[in-house]
Amino acid sequence: DAKTTQPNSMESNEEEPVHLPCNHSTISGTDYIHWYRQLPSQGPEYVIHGLTSNVNNRMASLAIAEDRKSSTLILHRATLRDAAVYYCILRDLADYKLSFGAGTTVTVRA
Amino acid sequence: DAGVTQSPTHLIKTRGQQVTLRCSPISGHKSVSWYQQVLGQGPQFIFQYYEKEERGRGNFPDRFSARQFPNYSSELNVNALLLGDSALYLCASSLVLAGQQETQYFGPGTRLLVL
Numbered sequence: 001d002a003k004t005t006q007p008n009s010m011e012s013n014e015e016e017p018v019h020l021p022c023n024h025s026t027i028s029g030t031d032y033i034h035w036y037r038q039l040p041s042q043g044p045e046y047v048i049h050g051l052t053s054n055v056n057n058r059m060a061s062l063a064i065a066e067d068r069k070s071s072t073l074i075l076h077r078a079t080l081r082d083a084a085v086y087y088c089i090l091r092d093l094a095d096y097k098l099s100f101g102a103g104t105t106v107t108v109r110a
Numbered sequence: 111d112a113g114v115t116q117s118p119t120h121l122i123k124t125r126g127q128q129v130t131l132r133c134s135p136i137s138g139h140k141s142v143s144w145y146q147q148v149l150g151q152g153p154q155f156i157f158q159y160y161e162k163e164e165r166g167r168g169n170f171p172d173r174f175s176a177r178q179f180p181n182y183s184s185e186l187n188v189n190a191l192l193l194g195d196s197a198l199y200l201c202a203s204s205l206v207l208a209g210q211q212e213t214q215y216f217g218p219g220t221r222l223l224v225l
C-alpha cells in the first residue's frame with residue numbers, strides 16, 4: 001500500500017481556516033487521495049476525495065499539488081464539531097479497502 | 111434513512127472465549143467491511159464481503175472469521191480471544207459501483223474488552 005505522512009496534531013481557533021497537509025511521495029498514477037475523519041466516540045466518516053484536480057464539497061476542499069506528491073485538506077471555517085482525527089488515504093480504483101495511518105488530531109479552540 | 115448499525119455497543123469477555131459481533135448495512139448496500147481499531151491507532155482492515163462472498167482479507171489470524179447473510183447483514187466471529195483483541199470493531203457498508211471509488215459508511219463500532 002502506498003504510504004502517506006501527516007503531522008500528528010494541529011490546533012486551530014474556531015471560525016478560522018484549517019490546512020491539513022498530507023505527503024504521499026510514492027503515489028502512483030491510479031491512486032486517488034481520500035480523506036476521512038473520525039469524531040470522538042464515532043466511526044470514521046468520508047470527507048472528500050480527488051485524483052488530480054482540486055475538489056470542493058460542503059464539508060471541505062482538497063488541494064492537490066501539480067506533481068501529486070502532496071495534498072492539503074482545507075476546512076474553511078473550523079467549528080468545535082470539526083475536532084477529530086483526520087486520515088489521508090491513498091486508494092487505487094480497484095482497491096476495496098481503506099488503509100488508515102495514524103492521522104492528524106485536530107483540536108479547535110473556542 | 112438509518113445508517114450502519116452494530117450490536118452490541120460494548121462487550122466484555124475473558125481470554126479464550128469466543129465473540130460474535132453483528133452489523134446491519136445501509137439499505138441497498140451490498141458490501142460490508144470490518145475493521146479493528148486499537149486505542150490510539152487508525153482502523154485496520156479485517157474483511158470485506160460483497161454479495162455474500164469474501165472479497166478481501168487483511169493480515170489477521172484464522173481466529174477471525176466473518177460471513178454475510180442474504181439480507182446483506184454480517185457477523186464477525188473471533189475465537190480463542192486474546193488480551194490483544196481488545197479494540198473497537200468497526201463495520202462499514204458501501205454501494206459497489208463499477209468503475210467508481212466506493213465511499214464506505216461506518217457504524218459506531220463495538221467496543222470489546224478482553225480480560
